Amino acid sequence: MVQEVVWGVSIVLMGTLAAVFAWVAIGANVALADYGPIIASAYRLRTWLFGLAIIVLIGTNYYTLGKLPYVSRMSAPTSAKAAQPVEAVAEQWSWSIKPDAFRVGETAEFHVASKDVNHGFALYDPDMRIVAQTQAMPGYINVLRYTFNEPGVYRVLCLEYCGVAHHEMTAEIKVSTH
């Protein structure tokens, strides 16, 4: 899952950076008389790191920009099965989702709208992990496509703060095996 990968990579990189700072801090009590050579080798290292960062940047952006969630900009669905249109309308503080029952393997195409203020449409799988989301914004319809691969009760939570009952703004979607 994306979350686990991001958490793992972030923790490793954050830990590495923290370790570098700690290492420099601890070793700083002992003085090297000459600052010049330190600067020179630091700049060399910086150039290398800069190069490395650029490579990572290009690679990661190339890789991740290949799969954007923006349905309206996508070409026609690649799968033979058409996506099932779903009306998902937000209103302080409830969802109206029609239809809200699917079979495993079906692709739902949520047309997400709002009747009043900004809301967030986040689809949680039965393990309560986010699998897709978009914003619900007055005056716009955001299209979000998701294929249900696991049976169970999915939940929709509002992820944009929308007032006092924001945290209670949930809905259920049932996905059956057949």
Place this chain on the structure above:
Amino acid sequence: MTVQAVQSRSATSARAAVLAYIVVSGLVLLLMMLLGLTMRLAQAQWISIQPDFFYVIMTMHGAGMVGIAGLSGAAVMWYFVRRHVPVSTAVFVANLVFFLIGAVLILGSGFIGGFAAAWTFLFPLPAHSGELWSVNAAASYMVGLLFVGVGFLLLHLDIARGILSVYGGLGAALGVKQAFGLAPEDEGPPAAVTASTMVLIINILGILLGAAVLVVSLVNLYVPSFTFNALAAKNMIYFFGHVFINATIYMAVIAVYEILPVFTHRKWKTNRAFYFAWVLSTVMVLTVYPHHLLMDFAMPTWALIAGQIISWLSGLPVLLVTAFGALTNVYRSGIKWTVASGLVFVGVAGWAIGVIPAIADGTIEVNSFMHNTQWVPGHFHTYLLLGMVAMFFGFMTYLVPRTTGALLPFGFWLYLVGGSVFVLCFLAAGSVSVPRRYAVHLPEWLPYDRVASIGATLAVLGALILVLNFVIGLPSAMREEAEA
């Protein structure tokens, strides 16, 4: 009076003004941290508060922290930039007065009027309270923000006037020629001038757009038939919010450039890479804000893709110039660690480390899973609590060192350890999809809230010691100043 006497008297009043900024900033920071802790304790179900009050606290915490980060950053920037350019103490004090008027209006809107539309006041939420707050309460919040904005606008314009009088142009003060190798790098402006120039360029633009959306929202409150495009409002609010909060870091980082070298006895060398990074950041901080709108599918896709790429790029100058510069400056320098130098160093580390989860979230594919989860407060608390505020506390402790003796380093460690636990809980919770801005949490989310509450408690205690140290040392600092 002789010229020297006038100058020294103006220096004394200038220093008194900086100290006043620090006292206000320190106390408000503590208060806002207590509001933050209250929210975590409520989510952990260790205390019980009503959701409507939770969201009032959330709104006050968000707006208050952004504002006070601005004020504390301004104290750092003004203290150092006035060594190089003429600035007006009266305008500096006026900003504090405007800030305090704004703060009273904002606090009143929340704690008296019940206003709770989050600091983001996303149109048209302020007018849709569900009977919880009145139109006047919402207006009080917005007028309060306008007051804060006007104060900062005056301050930036005055610094701009001072900078222009010495350097002739903003490009020269930013070091544009040095950045592109058109002038010798050792003839470039001092770091404090470069950073201040960048801050005033971006913040003047940010404040103007913020003021525009505030005025539009204000009119909508009283004339509901006057509406505005919700997506345009969101763009303006996030542009303004992103610029302003980033500017607080760019102001505070001047403390790093100025204070670390005092302890390492090594000059902070401004060179071509330094100027280039600041020029680049000036452009990128103005163009990166669409990464706040990655889940607004109605946005033009090119803007969102640009938002992702600039998010990745804008991390580079930060990491490679400031963080690398600080590491190089400290590396085997024989530095005697004090709480002041330690805090400033931690500030750079926290800033750099916080950039990592920030870049992750600025990636569209990741944002699909992390947007508006606790990953978001996780990353910005890393570079604000352990970055920007640590730099400010370092500056504060630099001006008034060790008065509480052994308690002071204890405060430093409490802040560092507690703060780290606290931000890691946010990030961990975000990675398991815990939403942000929820007054009530599901049972499976409570462990994160509870460990975070313990971390936050330690961090607040640490901050309390650091601020107390300053307040206790203040009278003698003023006396020394008068005698000097």
